[in-house]
Amino acid sequence: MNRKIIKKGGMAMEQVTIKNKNLLRHLAGIMMATVFFVFIIPSHGMALTPSGTVVGNQASATYNDSVGNQFTAQSNLFTITVSQVAGVSVSPQPGQSRSGAPANEVQFPHTVKNIGNGTDTFNLATVAGGAVTLNSITIIRDDNGNGIANPGEPAITSVTLDMDQSQMIVVRGTVPNSAGRNDGDYLSRKICLCIDGEPQRDTGLHD
Numbered sequence: 001m002n003r004k005i006i007k008k009g010g011m012a013m014e015q016v017t018i019k020n021k022n023l024l025r026h027l028a029g030i031m032m033a034t035v036f037f038v039f040i041i042p043s044h045g046m047a048l049t050p051s052g053t054v055v056g057n058q059a060s061a062t063y064n065d066s067v068g069n070q071f072t073a074q075s076n077l078f079t080i081t082v083s084q085v086a087g088v089s090v091s092p093q094p095g096q097s098r099s100g101a102p103a104n105e106v107q108f109p110h111t112v113k114n115i116g117n118g119t120d121t122f123n124l125a126t127v128a129g130g131a132v133t134l135n136s137i138t139i140i141r142d143d144n145g146n147g148i149a150n151p152g153e154p155a156i157t158s159v160t161l162d163m164d165q166s167q168m169i170v171v172r173g174t175v176p177n178s179a180g181r182n183d184g185d186y187l188s189r190k191i192c193l194c195i196d197g198e199p200q201r202d203t204g205l206h207d
């Protein structure tokens with residue numbers, strides 16, 4: 001018996017050559033393909049298989065009879081479709097701090113990255129934290145990537161990203177007039193991200 005693996009497209013095909021005709025006929029009746037399971041583990045150091053990828057496997061066996069005729073038997077084709085695995089990261093970490101006088105605006109730039117294996121939409125929101133709560137908080141899409149909310153850049157509440165795509169954003173707000181020395185010299189904000197259809201994911205990032 002001779003065995004070898006043939007790769008064709010997205011399938012791994014195992015070819016078995018058997019010279020014993022009776023054994024071949026027996027095996028052809030019960031032959032089944034080996035199914036390879038692909039486990040998707042989100043990791044910064046490992047490339048993910050894109051969602052929707054079809055992984056297939058099929059086995060085949062060939063033999064020659066006593067007069068030299070060649071026969072081939074094939075198993076059914078088994079396929080697995082890779083499911084989507086959501087993942088998101090927000091940087092920088094640790095967070096940022098800003099000092100600002102009452103009625104002045106402060107801004108916090110961030111980068112949101114899709115580390116899942118398919119296109120996903122992430123809802124963006126802020127959660128109050130620290131001694132001072134900013135007024136008029138908005139999240140701006142940083143189209144030019146300069147870390148500053150510029151005129152013409154839109155306010156957003158969600159962002160849609162392809163696999164491994166990132167988007168820079170700026171969280172901005174105004175220091176309230178009531179803020180005083182007793183409130184401390186820093187402002188604290190937390191960025192929370194939600195993935196549609198899944199429980200809210202708190203990045204634990206504080207600004």
